[in-house]
Structure formats: structure tokens, C-alpha cells
Amino acid sequence: MQTVTRKKRKRFRKIRLIWRLLLLSLIVIALGIILLLSYTRMQGPPPIDAVQTTQFLAADGTVMGKEEAGQNRFSLPLTEMSPYLLQATIAIEDRKFYSHYGFDLKRIGGALLANLQSGSKAQGASTITQQYARNLYLSHEKTYMRKWNELLYALRLEMNFSKDEILAGYLNTVYYGHGAYGVEAAAQHFFGKSAKDVSLAEAAMLAGIPKGPSYYSPLNDLEKAKSRQELILDSMVGEGMIEEAEADKAKAEKLVFADEADKEEEEIAPYFQDHVKALLHNEAQMDEAAVDTGGLIIETTLDPALQQQAEDLVEKHMPDNGLQVALIAMDPRNGEVKALVGGTDYNESSYNRATQAMRNPGSTIKPFLYYAALENGFTPVSTFLSEATSFSYDDGREDYAPSNYNDIYANDFITMLEAIAYSDNIYAMKTHLSIGTDELVNVSEKLGLGTFENRPSLALGAQPVTVLDIANAYAALADGGKQREPVFIRQVRDGEGNKVYEQKPPVRQVLREDTAFVLTDMLRGVFEPALNSYTSVTGASVAAQLTHPTAGKSGSTPRDSWMVGYTPQLVTAVWVGFDKDKDINQSVEGQISKRIWADFMEAAMANELKLPFKEPPGVEAVDIDPHTGLLTSDACPNGRTTYFLAGTAPVNTCAEPEAAEDLQEEPETKDPGFFKRFFKWFSIEDGDPSDPSGPTILDEGEESPATE
Incomplete structure (x- = not known):
């Protein structure tokens, strides 16, 4: 009996030990779980940011490019x-x-x-x-x-x-x-549709x-x-x-x-995308990794149709001889850049000539000189004598003798309207020195063209600018003197759809609206063959193509060819030249910028309304004889309707010879003392009128029939 009792007790002790061990194990497990949960809780949320594909969207929402960092993720x-x-x-x-x-x-x-x-x-x-x-x-x-x-x-x-x-x-x-991470990338890859x-x-x-x-x-x-x-x-x-x-x-x-x-989505506008990434880095303070792997949706201003037009025209017109090109097209009403070409081939050179290259603008700077002149008492019919001239400045210690294209001069008085249309260098120099060389410097700085040196050759474009800056300066003329910083990015959203950046620059009134309108009216004369006189208007070769009210200006130097022009809806600037120190053939290569510009403008404006430039208060229109600057009459019909600042239009008709003689006088200078010190000229009867020691600036001429 005692033996049985001992066995039961021994078995009970074993069972109790097992239960104790089991209980202890459960306690240890529970403590382990508690410690584990406490540890993981203390660690906080782990980072869940993964590499995501950044997309660049065109203005119509289509994908124009991606930054995948080796992985396609959305x-x-x-x-x-x-x-x-x-x-x-x-x-x-x-x-x-x-x-x-x-x-x-x-x-x-x-x-x-x-x-x-x-x-x-x-x-x-x-x-x-x-x-x-x-x-x-x-x-x-x-x-x-x-x-x-x-x-x-x-x-x-x-x-x-x-x-x-x-x-x-x-x-x-x-x-x-297949490189696709996530359901969106997979759905696009396998089925060509969204998840x-x-x-x-x-x-x-x-x-x-x-x-x-x-x-x-x-x-x-x-x-x-x-x-x-x-x-x-x-x-x-x-x-x-x-x-x-x-x-x-x-x-x-x-x-x-x-x-x-x-x-295989073709990446479009690579030069444009590079500039967008540079803007995000410089203005939005986003580092390269954030752009490349942040899964951003970058909504840009690019118009795919206009971009394709620009690239097709570059391929059509540019020769395969190392000549380079840059094109900027923007909407002057909001500053949005619609197309950008930075070179002939991005794969060969990613250097962006539209935004990075500094080139002498030649005569495309003249509109801003004439804006300053209008603000200083000049009118579209102010006259200067167009003849070979050497200019003496710095108290007579320096001479500067620019020439007109092909040495063609009126050898007579011409109006500002004609001077713009023919791009007369002598008229420009006399205007520049007459009003004071600091006036063009001031206007250029207002328009964001940079800080220019105060020198005579500035009037002929002897200080370099970028294509983007010159286009934006012309945009101010197209929009009544209002200007914005060029807009490339509408907004940037993160992967959750939150807006993280928006490019929305303020609008500044940098020029007077009435003066800008009068200048625009004169710039339309560049494309009016009816103004032809001793020479042709510089836009004659492309004038027949233009179906919308258009203003513009061409320009050239030995190494640069420019064409910049605008309608109320679009500004386009085209530059052609070599990257290195090499002159261009003006009669052939020098005309390419005009052809690309004209073809692009017409393609871009094909479905747009033919809007006139908005006439502001403070201007008046009269019919004038563009060669004398006097009002038309029965004796001299077929004049041109020309705008003036209110109160400055001519009052005499071209039937009054003495009135014409009165106009053929140099306009009064803003400062006679300054004028006497810095502005005098004399005719050169013999010899080469150019000054080899000074800057060489060409005027853009019209092609001869042989090169058309």
C-alpha cells in the first residue's frame, strides 16, 4: 500500500514539474513576445521610401521621359x-x-x-x-x-x-x-494600360x-x-x-x-528635360537623387506637337557640317516655354545652346535701343542720314566705323521705321550715341539681358546673351511690356499626389505698354516689302509665308545668325552658328535661321486665330509716307498706317516740300553737352569704312536672288 502511494506521489511530482516547466516556458515566451513587441515598437516606423520612377509629362499629359535609376517603378x-x-x-x-x-x-x-x-x-x-x-x-x-x-x-x-x-x-x-516594379509598371509593360x-x-x-x-x-x-x-x-x-x-x-x-x-517610349525634348532638372535643382532645391528616384510627376509646359515641328525643321534645314542651332518658342501671355531645341543632335552633344551658350545678338538688340529712343523723344519718323560714317568718342581718343550690310547706304535721310526694316547700322549708332549709351544698358537690364558694358558697339549687339533671354525680352514686347521668368514647370507632384513645387513667377511691367506697342508696329515693317527703297526689308524672303500679324527682327555677326519674332500668342527665337571660333557663310548658312523661324511660326500658328496686337491707350494711328515721314495726301497716296505715342504724330503732308526738309534734321539730343563730347561723325569718301581694331558686327541683309 505504501509502495503504491509512493509511486503516485512520484508521478504527481513529475506532472507538477512538467506543468511548472510548461508554465515557465509560457512565461518566458510571453516575456519574449512582450520584449519583442516592445523592441519593435520602440524602433518606430521603418522607412518605406523605395526607388520610384520619375515621369516628365508634356503639357497635354503625355509622358515625354522618365528617370528610372535602373528600375521602372511607379x-x-x-x-x-x-x-x-x-x-x-x-x-x-x-x-x-x-x-x-x-x-x-x-x-x-x-x-x-x-x-x-x-x-x-x-x-x-x-x-x-x-x-x-x-x-x-x-x-x-x-x-x-x-x-x-x-x-x-x-x-x-x-x-x-x-x-x-x-x-x-x-x-x-x-x-x-522585365524591369517592372509595382503593378502600374507591370500593367503598362504587359498590357499597355494603367493598373x-x-x-x-x-x-x-x-x-x-x-x-x-x-x-x-x-x-x-x-x-x-x-x-x-x-x-x-x-x-x-x-x-x-x-x-x-x-x-x-x-x-x-x-x-x-x-x-x-x-x-519603347521615345524620349522627346532631351534638352528641355535637362533644363527642367537644372531648375528643380537650383530653384526647388531638389538634389539629383530626389529627381531621379523620387517617383515624381513633373508636369511641364512643353507642347509635343510644336516640339516635333521644331525638331523636324532642324533636321530639314541644318547641314551636316558642324553648324549648330538653338530654338526657343514661348507663350508671351504666361511665359510658358512650348518648344526648345538646344542643338542638332543631343546624342552627339548635350550642351544646351538655347540656355547655356552666350552669343552676340547682332541687330536683334536694336528694338531695345529704339524703345529707349522712343522714350527719349524720338518717333517712328525721326530721321538720320544713312551714309558711311566713322564715329569718334571718348573725347576724340577713339573711333568706331561700323558698316551696313554689303556697304549699302541710302546716302539720304531715313526714318526710324525704315532703319528698323532695313536694319541700318549707321542709324542705330547715331541713335545710340544721341540718347546716351547708358539708355540701352538700362533697358537691357530691365529686360533681364544682363549687365551690359557702356560702349558704342553695344547698339549693334556686341555683348553676348542667351537665346532664352533674348526670347524672353521679346516676349515683353509681345505682351504690352509685361514680363515673367520663363516657365518650364507647371507643377511637381510626389507619389502621393501632393504638390511639392510650382513654377509661378510674378508678372512685372518692365516696359511702357504704349511705347512697346509703337515699337511692335515698327517691327512689323521688317516683313513689309512695300517699304523697299534703296534696299529690301530684311524679312522679305519669308514675308509671303506669314499669315498672322507678326513682328520681328533678324540679326547677324560674322559667327552668328539670328531670327526673333512674335505674334500675340507666340514668341520664337532661332540662332544658328558654330560652337567654336568659326565664321559662317552669310549668304547661305546665315539665312537658315530665318527659314527655320518662318516655317516653325507658320506651323505653330496654323490653327490659331489671327489676332491683332492689342492697341493700348495713349497711342494714335495716322497714314504716313514711310520715306519722308509725312502724312499721305492726294499727291503721295498709298502710305502706311503707323502708330505714334499720343501727340507725337506728324501734322504736315508730303505735299509740302518744306515740311520734308524740316524733318531731315537730326533729332535733338537729350544732353547737348554729352552729345558734343561723344557724338560726332563725318562722311568717308574713300577707303574702307570699317575699323579693324573695333568689334566687327554685320547687319543682316536679304539674300540675293541667286541664293534663294
Whole structure:
């Protein structure tokens, strides 16, 4: 009896020991779990930023380029994904996703048992949360240490983010093969559509790929991919996500995959995109990594149709001899740049000649000289004698003897209207020295052309500017004296759709509206062959092409050829020249800028209204004889309607000879003392009128019939 009692006591002690050990184990496990959860909680939310593809969008919303950093990624919220994609992914990857806490003990146990039986680590039991953690932070090596770290990250994700946030993160980072990360990149790659537009059949096909991106890719093995798609559809039926009839219909659907050629998106306007990235770095303070891998949506101002026109015309007109080109087209009403060409071939040279190259503007600077003159008492009919002239300045210590193109002079008095149309250098120099050389300096600085040196040759464009700056200066003339900084970026949004940058420069009234309008009216004369007299207007060769009210000015130096012009809706500047110190052939290469400009303007304005330049208060229009500057009459009909600042129009008619003689006098100078010191000229009867020691500036002439 005592022996039985001892056995019972001994057995009871063993059971009690086992229970104590079990209880202690449970306490240790509980403490471990508490410590684990406390540790992961203390770690806070892990970083979930992944490399994302940045997209550059044109003004119409089309993709014009991407920055992928080697990976094609896009970030979408769940609301922008097809519900079928969410359901299919959960059905095949993690059916208990919305009920577990980042890991599934049953799946882990089953995987461990299978691995022990097989002696390998082939079986995995990762939940969507664990896979997301692995995609963000870990490698894909099959080790227990990696699985442990994966578990820790999964717990941190679950503690700090909602299930929907985790699911969205997973779907935006999982790899689908062929360089596509995330459902949006995958949907675009396989089906050429957004993730929000995929059908049930397409969603099930996509959901099957991450298991083995190369193995289950329908582009690599359609049979295997189709088999997995059907498995997923059956799983969706089993989970009550879809009806069996829907699954059968999806299985029978013939999938149409995107053409590989269609997926090769040609990057357009690379020079434009480079400038946008430079703006984001310099103005928005975004570093290169943020732009390249930040998943940004950069909405630009580029018009794809106009950009294509510009590139086609460059290819059509530019010779293959190293000659380079730059083109800027912008809307003067809002400053938006619509097209930009920075060279003949971006692949050969990424140097942006539209925004980086500093070139002498030649006669394209003259409109700003004449604006200053109008502000200092000149009118469109103010006259100067056009003849070979040497100018003495600096108290007679220096001489400067520019010449007209091909040494063509009126040898008579001409009006400012004619001087602009013919681009007479002598008239420009006399104007410059008469009003004071600081006047052009001041106007140029107002327009953002830079700080110019106060010297006589400035009137003929002897100080370099960029194509972008000269285009923006002309935009002020086109928009009634108002100016903005050129706009390339409408807005930048991050992957969540939040606006992070907007280029919205203030509007400044830099020129008087009435004076700018009078100047614009004179610049229209550049394209009016009716003004031809002792020579042709400089825009005669392209005048017949222009169907809209257009103003402009050409310009040239030995190494540069320019054409800048505008309508109320569009300003375009074109430069042609060599990168290095090499002169251009003026009779051939010097005319290319005009041809590109005229062809581009007409293509760009083809569907635009023929709007007149808006007439502001403070101006008056009269019909004048452009050669004498007097009002027309029966004795001299067929004049030109010309605008003047109010109160400055001529009052005599061309039937009064004495009135014409009165006009043929040099306008009074703003400062007679300054005039006497710095402005005197004399006719040169013999010899070369140019000064070899001074800057050489050509005037842009008209092509001869032989070169047309």
C-alpha cells in the first residue's frame, strides 16, 4: 500500500514539474513576445521610401521621359488600382492578410515541417507584410537569419501602418520581371494600360508573376502563366471574391499583350528635360537623387506637337557640317516655354545652346535701343542720314566705323521705321550715341539681358546673351511690356499626389505698354516689302509665308545668325552658328535661321486665330509716307498706317516740300553737352569704312536672288 502511494506521489511530482516547466516556458515566451513587441515598437516606423520612377509629362499629359535609376517603378494608391488586382494578390499570396499580425504561425509551422522533411529551405511562409519588408530592406537569400529580420520588419510595419497602406506598399514594390516594379509598371509593360484599367483575367495573370517573374511571365512562357492564372481564379472563387461564372469567363478571355515596339517610349525634348532638372535643382532645391528616384510627376509646359515641328525643321534645314542651332518658342501671355531645341543632335552633344551658350545678338538688340529712343523723344519718323560714317568718342581718343550690310547706304535721310526694316547700322549708332549709351544698358537690364558694358558697339549687339533671354525680352514686347521668368514647370507632384513645387513667377511691367506697342508696329515693317527703297526689308524672303500679324527682327555677326519674332500668342527665337571660333557663310548658312523661324511660326500658328496686337491707350494711328515721314495726301497716296505715342504724330503732308526738309534734321539730343563730347561723325569718301581694331558686327541683309 505504501509502495503504491509512493509511486503516485512520484508521478504527481513529475506532472507538477512538467506543468511548472510548461508554465515557465509560457512565461518566458510571453516575456519574449512582450520584449519583442516592445523592441519593435520602440524602433518606430521603418522607412518605406523605395526607388520610384520619375515621369516628365508634356503639357497635354503625355509622358515625354522618365528617370528610372535602373528600375521602372511607379507609386499608386489602392484607389487607383483595379479591385481585381487586390483580390487576386490576396487570394494567391496571403488569404489571411487582413486577420494576421504580420506573420502566419500555421503557415510557418507547415513550412518548417516541410523543410525538415526535405532537408532544404525551399518552402517559404511569408505573408504579404513579410514580402513587403523583404522588398524594402532585405535580400532574397534563403537563410533563417534573413527570415528572422523579415519577421522583425514585418512587426514594425504592422505596428505603424494600416493594412491598406501595407498592401499598397507591397503592390507598388513587388517585382514583376522585365524591369517592372509595382503593378502600374507591370500593367503598362504587359498590357499597355494603367493598373486601374486591367480586367479580371489580366489581374489574375499579373498576380501570378511575382512567384517567379521569369518562370511565370506570359511573355516568356504563356502556358505556365496561363496555368497559374487559372489557379488564382479558382482561389478567388474559393474565397468568395468572384462567382464561378466570372472565373470561367476570365479563363476564356484572350489576353492581348502590349507590342514590344510600343513600349519603347521615345524620349522627346532631351534638352528641355535637362533644363527642367537644372531648375528643380537650383530653384526647388531638389538634389539629383530626389529627381531621379523620387517617383515624381513633373508636369511641364512643353507642347509635343510644336516640339516635333521644331525638331523636324532642324533636321530639314541644318547641314551636316558642324553648324549648330538653338530654338526657343514661348507663350508671351504666361511665359510658358512650348518648344526648345538646344542643338542638332543631343546624342552627339548635350550642351544646351538655347540656355547655356552666350552669343552676340547682332541687330536683334536694336528694338531695345529704339524703345529707349522712343522714350527719349524720338518717333517712328525721326530721321538720320544713312551714309558711311566713322564715329569718334571718348573725347576724340577713339573711333568706331561700323558698316551696313554689303556697304549699302541710302546716302539720304531715313526714318526710324525704315532703319528698323532695313536694319541700318549707321542709324542705330547715331541713335545710340544721341540718347546716351547708358539708355540701352538700362533697358537691357530691365529686360533681364544682363549687365551690359557702356560702349558704342553695344547698339549693334556686341555683348553676348542667351537665346532664352533674348526670347524672353521679346516676349515683353509681345505682351504690352509685361514680363515673367520663363516657365518650364507647371507643377511637381510626389507619389502621393501632393504638390511639392510650382513654377509661378510674378508678372512685372518692365516696359511702357504704349511705347512697346509703337515699337511692335515698327517691327512689323521688317516683313513689309512695300517699304523697299534703296534696299529690301530684311524679312522679305519669308514675308509671303506669314499669315498672322507678326513682328520681328533678324540679326547677324560674322559667327552668328539670328531670327526673333512674335505674334500675340507666340514668341520664337532661332540662332544658328558654330560652337567654336568659326565664321559662317552669310549668304547661305546665315539665312537658315530665318527659314527655320518662318516655317516653325507658320506651323505653330496654323490653327490659331489671327489676332491683332492689342492697341493700348495713349497711342494714335495716322497714314504716313514711310520715306519722308509725312502724312499721305492726294499727291503721295498709298502710305502706311503707323502708330505714334499720343501727340507725337506728324501734322504736315508730303505735299509740302518744306515740311520734308524740316524733318531731315537730326533729332535733338537729350544732353547737348554729352552729345558734343561723344557724338560726332563725318562722311568717308574713300577707303574702307570699317575699323579693324573695333568689334566687327554685320547687319543682316536679304539674300540675293541667286541664293534663294
